[in-house]
Amino acid sequence: MASEELKDKKRKSSSNEEDLEIKKKLKKDKKDKKDKKDKKDKKDKKEKKDKKEKKSKDKSEETQTPVDSNSSTTNSISTSSSSSSDQYAESSELSSLPQSDIDQFFKENDVTVEDPKSKNLRPILSFNQVQFDSKIQSEISKFPKPTPIQSVSWPYLLNGRDVIGVAETGSGKTFAFGVPAINNILEHKSKGIKVLAVSPTRELASQIYDNLKKLTDLSGLNIVCLYGGVPKEQQRKDLKKADVVIATPGRLIDLMNEGCVDLSKVQYLTLDEADRMLEKGFEEDIKNIMRQSANPSRQTLMFTATWPKEVREIAQAFMNEPVKVSIGNRDELSANKRITQIVEVVDNFGKEQKLLSLLKKYQSGEKAQDKVLIFALYKKEAARIERLLQNKGFKVSSIHGDLSQQQRTQSLEDFKKSKTSLLLATDVAARGLDIPNVKTVINLTFPLTVEDYVHRIGRTGRAGQYGTAHTLFTEQEKHLSGALINVLKGANQPVPDELLKFGTHTKKKEHGAYGAFFKDVDMTKKPKKITFD
Numbered sequence: 078m079a080s081e082e083l084k085d086k087k088r089k090s091s092s093n094e095e096d097l098e099i100k101k102k103l104k105k106d107k108k109d110k111k112d113k114k115d116k117k118d119k120k121d122k123k124e125k126k127d128k129k130e131k132k133s134k135d136k137s138e139e140t141q142t143p144v145d146s147n148s149s150t151t152n153s154i155s156t157s158s159s160s161s162s163d164q165y166a167e168s169s170e171l172s173s174l175p176q177s178d179i180d181q182f183f184k185e186n187d188v189t190v191e192d193p194k195s196k197n198l199r200p201i202l203s204f205n206q207v208q209f210d211s212k213i214q215s216e217i218s219k220f221p222k223p224t225p226i227q228s229v230s231w232p233y234l235l236n237g238r239d240v241i242g243v244a245e246t247g248s249g250k251t252f253a254f255g256v257p258a259i260n261n262i263l264e265h266k267s268k269g270i271k272v273l274a275v276s277p278t279r280e281l282a283s284q285i286y287d288n289l290k291k292l293t294d295l296s297g298l299n300i301v302c303l304y305g306g307v308p309k310e311q312q313r314k315d316l317k318k319a320d321v322v323i324a325t326p327g328r329l330i331d332l333m334n335e336g337c338v339d340l341s342k343v344q345y346l347t348l349d350e351a352d353r354m355l356e357k358g359f360e361e362d363i364k365n366i367m368r369q370s371a372n373p374s375r376q377t378l379m380f381t382a383t384w385p386k387e388v389r390e391i392a393q394a395f396m397n398e399p400v401k402v403s404i405g406n407r408d409e410l411s412a413n414k415r416i417t418q419i420v421e422v423v424d425n426f427g428k429e430q431k432l433l434s435l436l437k438k439y440q441s442g443e444k445a446q447d448k449v450l451i452f453a454l455y456k457k458e459a460a461r462i463e464r465l466l467q468n469k470g471f472k473v474s475s476i477h478g479d480l481s482q483q484q485r486t487q488s489l490e491d492f493k494k495s496k497t498s499l500l501l502a503t504d505v506a507a508r509g510l511d512i513p514n515v516k517t518v519i520n521l522t523f524p525l526t527v528e529d530y531v532h533r534i535g536r537t538g539r540a541g542q543y544g545t546a547h548t549l550f551t552e553q554e555k556h557l558s559g560a561l562i563n564v565l566k567g568a569n570q571p572v573p574d575e576l577l578k579f580g581t582h583t584k585k586k587e588h589g590a591y592g593a594f595f596k597d598v599d600m601t602k603k604p605k606k607i608t609f610d
């Protein structure tokens with residue numbers, strides 16, 4: 078590899094990975110737009126045709142009544158399968174349930190299953206209806222019952238299938254992919270990395286690691302977490318005996334280039350926050366990882382709360398006849414309905430004063446200890462607001478790309494353990510972080526996409542709880558008003574008149590423009606000084 082390229086790789090893994098991605102993307106974006114459009118027009122035509130053909134094929138194959146018109150899900154008992162890796166036998170308890178119970182579950186949870194093989198596996202409605210390894214079983218059974226995404230995706234994962242799992246923020250997706258993966262590798266105790274989960278940020282990788290470590294510790298498996306910003310030595314050592322690897326792409330590729338990672342035995346490859354991982358910034362890295370882990374029996378899993386059209390085709394290229402499991406209507410971008418969403422249209426200059434009054438509202442009196450998470454867009458903005466809040470006497474910690482990994486980890490720990498009740502973050506913390514009892518999310522500056530908005534506000538209202546998201550929206554973001562209005566309406570939230578004035582038109586996104594790092598800002602102005610997280 079050329080030395081410049083190598084330097085670039087190293088820099089990427091040890092500094093903020095995303096900084097480089099935005100620079101790459103901005104360059105590519107313009108050029109790609111036209112190609113993309115031509116390709117898309119072609120693709121749309123083809124998709125339409127395929128869909129039509131598939132629909133008529135599905136109809137002729139179906140032997141039972143689908144739950145809804147989008148779904149090829151039926152609720153038969155799984156007795157046989159053509160898959161050689163199929164080891165899943167439905168429990169007799171599940172088999173004996175009346176069909177009406179299954180129908181009711183699908184209806185109540187608004188479940189859609191799109192399965193090109195029409196396997197129609199019944200969802201696992203209670204822990205008694207599945208037999209994981211006894212230690213894993215007792216750990217997971219501490220919860221009252223599987224969450225819907227776990228219920229529906231587990232049978233397919235145990236059946237050896239590739240799965241795309243789309244469910245709202247905070248709905249237990251980590252165990253949805255983690256439990257069957259770890260359970261299944263217990264049966265084949267060969268050496269080497271058998272489970273690989275890739276996630277977009279260090280904090281999220283570390284959280285997945287903490288969750289799955291509970292399971293691997295119980296099972297005598299070794300797990301390692303690879304991310305940048307910390308020395309590599311320990312990671313290299315741990316890799317030698319690792320069965321399970323959780324990683325951010327930058328550090329993983331870095332260690333792959335050093336020859337420290339052998340992915341040839343990977344049985345389960347999961348992309349968490351899959352849509353983010355398939356964006357242009359990460360796409361090349363993901364292709365590289367997929368190539369290196371091209372074990373023919375590999376199962377590929379993609380889990381996310383948002384699944385925009387722009388990434389669906391790319392996902393297919395990495396997967397083998399995946400089953401798509403959606404909880405709630407995830408084809409339309411939608412937010413968790415337990416979150417009260419308040420959107421205020423404000424003047425850019427008044428935002429700081431507004432923030433102070435919001436903190437009074439959400440953190441005074443008996444709410445003084447309530448956890449509030451504030452999102453800024455750029456790290457410079459986050460640093461400025463942090464100083465402002467400190468000057469005003471607030472005890473605030475922060476997470477953004479200008480901080481060392483140690484500082485980032487410490488801030489998150491303090492907030493998780495309620496040592497601080499105010500956390501200021503950039504979109505580095507938008508996705509996936511599971512922080513207990515965040516009561517309020519304040520969007521001081523609107524994110525670059527409405528998908529990111531859904532992820533940001535999803536830091537509250539997790540695991541069945543309720544929360545509030547208070548968003549300051551300015552004229553600068555008016556190109557996102559239509560998509561935001563749709564999200565508000567979809568969750569039965571009020572739409573302020575001031576927002577409606579910006580229009581309800583939704584701008585179509587390009588694949589390259591999707592994600593936390595694109596904005597219609599004037600990039601001709603001193604582009605080098607624009608910093609992103």
Ligand SMILES: Nc1ncnc2c1ncn2[C@@H]1O[C@H](COP(=O)(O)OP(=O)(O)OP(=O)(O)O)[C@@H](O)[C@H]1O
Pocket residue numbers: 220221222223224227244245246247248249250251252381382508509510511535539540
């Ligand atoms: N079966 C279950 N019952 C109740 N809680 C559960 C269950 N499974 C997982 N949880 C808990 O739910 C919380 C959210 O889970 P998790 O972080 O996996 O959500 P997620 O769907 O990945 O969210 P995001 O989209 O934001 O990444 C965690 O605290 C987890 O321990």
